[in-house]
Amino acid sequence: MTRTARHAVRRMAQEEAQYGRAVLFAPVYMGAGAIIWFELDTDPPLAAISAGFAISVAALLLRREAGPVVRHLLLAAALLLFGMLLAQWQTWRAATVMLDTPVTTTVTGRIEEREADARGRWRYVLELQSTQAPALGRAPGMVTAFVRGQEQPFDLGDIIQGRARLTPPAGPALPGLHDFAFGAFFDGIGANGYFYGLPKLMSPAGDATNDGSFIGRADIWLTKFRSGIGDRIRTILPGDTGAFAASLVTDERRAISDETTEALRVSGLAHIIAISGLNMALSAGIFYVGLRYLFSLFPGAAQAWPTKKIAAFGALVTVTAYYMISGFGVSAERAFVMMAIMLVAVLFDRPSLSLRNVALSAIAILILSPSEALGPSFQMSFAATLALVSGYSLWQRRPSREGGLLRLRIFSPLAVVFRFFGGIASTSFVGGLSTAIFSIEHFHRLATYGLVANLAAMPVVSFVVMPVGMLAVLLMPFGLDYYPWQVTGVGLDAVTAIAKTVAAWGGNIPFARLPLWLFPTIVAGFLLMTMLRTKLRHAGAVLIAASIAIAALTPETPKTEVLISEDGELVALLRNGKLEPNRERPPDFIFGQWQQALALFDQQPPKMLPADDTTPTRKAKTGPPLRLDFNQQKILRDAMAAALDTVPEGGFACHRKDWCAAILDNGRILLTIDNAAYLGPACDIADLVVIPVRLRLNICRSGAQLFTGATLRRSGSVEIDLASEKPEIITAFQGVQRAWNRHRAYDWRSNTFVTSRDISSLSDSDG
Structure with missing residues (x-):
């Protein structure tokens, strides 16, 4: 770099410092610190982080005469460590007890939340009070459970009891994918499940023995109020229309059908159903503009009172009420904080749309919930807001304004229309472009027709859905909301039609996992x-x-891989550009994530072998343990070997669901078995054996690599890369010492956390 270039860079850096741009990077450093802390395999030493933070702050205060680069580096170090401390603090605050293993038990719990889904089921969030037959020694505090076939739901605050199947929140479907247990831990949910039949009511809400604390009663009252609004809307507007309308007010989205939800995602209109910045901005803007217009009708009052600040305060009250009835969702919390800061800025005569306000909003969210820095909702929301505010700032500094024709009075209506649709187009383009990389990284797809869909749908949302919907909510206490909701429903039907039309065009481009860097x-x-x-x-x-x-x-080397789910039930080969599972109907929850992450939607189902009565099998998992004598083991061994001759072109050959065999590209043999009695013959035949049963063994006596329910519980899902000379085994977890995955090391028999072996030792095997 020449001296002139260095001088120019130094001058621009000084200009950035004069404008206070360094402050904007504060949430970036805090978020990076939180992400680093959460991504580590073990909790870093708190004393070391605290000492480093104290030293950084002290150096920053003592070195005031240092140059801007040194001071910026010290500030970055302090904020990075501060973000790590916030992550540690949130983890301590959460302290969620996670269920360690799937179990069927009798559950007794108080209903804290409820929500209907598109299949007619009711999803309850229960504060667990007791478990029986068996009684869990390490029971979660909160669980979610579905109830099927219930016409009239239980009330919030009711205590119910029923036989339920509970499972721990799922880990990543593949190493590096979304960890559902991580989010559940910070949401306070320790298990998910469903009831067998209808649970019975043990104690209704309002019972003297069921009152709870004042805060608990207030929370239940607010939740009931919100639930009542959703029920009222769905009564007036049945089907997807009512579910869509309720999602805009109460953030209850499960009742929207999968077809409509997918259409909104593919068309780039999914942001409408989330209570996010758009909804908060429209509700605040409608109230703010409406109140200022009302004051303008009275010139005396407009001149005597600070109408702008009064309108801003009214808008702040509006978005606060909106946030309270929305259920305190993460996206709603983030949108409320951002909008509240901008409205408070108006009260103090500060610019409302500024990058500094965006930074303050991000800092507030990171202090409250630093775990959100890892989530796509947080990242996409602030990326879009950052791009829009930055773009607006550049637009204000542009050298030229509107053309001469648009300045003429006769073209004023045209100018209004041009500005409106131009604003929608530019907002959609900038917002879509800024969130593209996040959509690809987290959802492995990109909606390319979002601009067209937003141009068609946003006028309906802005002029019909949100204003009339807000009027309907205000009229609801008086019972006058029927016709406003009908008008809102017409608008939402139009939005749904637009979404389905645009989704039918295609344009949903799949992307495989990106390189880590x-x-x-x-x-x-x-x-x-x-x-x-x-x-x-x-x-x-x-x-x-x-x-x-x-x-x-960079050329991408074709890979042949083995994918193993964390429960060992599903195994697939990635070969010749398609997935080859060991199940005719693989579970969509796991297999769908595999397809999205790998951008592979072609699959080769296994070849099902004819039923053979000579092959020992067990017809039901509930039956007695199957034991094989020497002759039966020989028959099974011969059947497995013969099955390999039927799959010369790849894929699995399966005998019912009992066992499946496949030959890998490197010549090694893979066997999946469903019963521990098959282990001996499988280990004799195969080089890799997968069994979902929890065994004490972790390697076959023959030396074959063994993946059992026990090893997979500690490692999570597994991916084996066969492209290299020595197969590389990649696991979802390198250790189970973090708060959100430590339950994987719990042994209910001894009521202790077992010291698990180092999962990385799996990769030391020759595969």
Whole structure:
């Protein structure tokens, strides 16, 4: 770099510092610290983090005469460590007890939340009070459970009892994918499940023995109020229309059918059903503009009173009420904090749309819930807001304004229409472009027709759905909300029709998993582009372009892989551009995630062998343990060997659901078995054996690699890369010492946490 270039960079850096741009990076450093803390395999030493934070803060205070670069680095170190401390603090606050193993037990619990889904089931969130037959020694505090076939739901606060099947929250379907247990831990949910039949009411809400604390009663009252609003809306507007309308007010989205939900996602309109910045901005904007217009009808009052601040305060009250009836969801919390900061800025005569306010909102969310930094909702919301506010700032500083024709009075109506649709188009384009990389990283797909869908749908949402829906909510206490909801329903039907029409065009591009380095590199470039003011921001564009070019030009070596679910029930081969599962009908929850992450939707089902009475089998899992004598083992061994001759072109050959055999590209043999009695013959034949049963063994006597329910419980899902000379075994967890996965090491027999072997030792095997 020449002296002139260094001088220019130094001058631009000083200009950025003068505008206070360094402050904008505070939430970035805090979020990075939280992400690092959560991604580690073990809890880092708290004393070391605290000492490092104290030293960084002390150095920052003592080195005031240091240059801007040194001070920025010290600030970054302090905020990074502060983010790690916040992550530790939130984990301590959560302290959720996670169920360690699937179990069927009699559950007694108080209903804290309820919600209907599209299949007519009721989902209850229960505060668990007791379990029986068996009594759990380490019972979760909160569980979710579905009830089928219930016409009249239980009331909030009711204590119910019933036989239920509970399972721990699922881990990642593949290493690196979304960990559902992580989110459940910080939501306070320790288990998911369903009731066998209808549970019985033990104590109704309002019973003297069932009152709870004042805060608990207030929370139940508010939840009942919210649930009553949703029930009222769905009574007036049945079907998807009512479920759609209720989701905009109370954030209850499960009642929307899968077809409509998928159409909204594919068309790029899914943001409408989430109570996010759009909903909060429209509700606040409608109230703010309406109140200012009302004051303008009285010139005396408008001149005597600060009508702008009064309108802002009224809008703040509106979004606060909206947030309270929305159920305190994560997206609603984030949108409320952002909107509240912007409205408070108006009260103090500060600019409401500024990057500093966005940064303050992000800091507030990270202090309250640093775990959200890992979630796609947090990342996409702030990415879109950051891009829009930054783009608006650049637009204000543009050298030219509207053309001369649009300034003429005769073209005023045209100018209004042009500005409105131009605003929708630019907002949709910038918002879609800024969240594209996050959609690809987290959901492995990209909606390419989102701009068209938003141009068609947003006028309906802005002028019909939100204003009339807000009027309907205000009229609901008086029973005058029927016709406003009907009008709102017409608008929502139009939005649904637009979503289904655009979704039918296709345009939903699937993406396989990105290289590990690509996502953080593009995000870093995006942050530079949107948070810097001078020409230094162009370095972000260069970084993004270079990253995409390197990823596109780097040849991708075709892989043959073995995928194993965390329960060992589902195994698949990735070969010749398609997935080859060991089940004719693989469970969609796991298999669908595999397909999305690998962008492979073609599959080769297993070849089902004819039923053979000579092959020993057990017809039901509930039957007695199957034991094989020497002759039966020989018959089974011969049947497994013969099955391998039937799959020369790949795929599995399966005998019922008892066992499946496959030959890998490297010549090794893979067997999946359903019963421990098959282990001996399987180990004699195969090089890799997968069994969902929890065994004490972790390797066959023959030396074959063994994946059991016990080893998979500690390792999570497994992916085996066969492309290299020595197969590489990748596990979802390198250890089970974090608070959200420690339950995997719990032994209910001894009521202790068993010291698990190092999962990385799996990769030391020759496969």
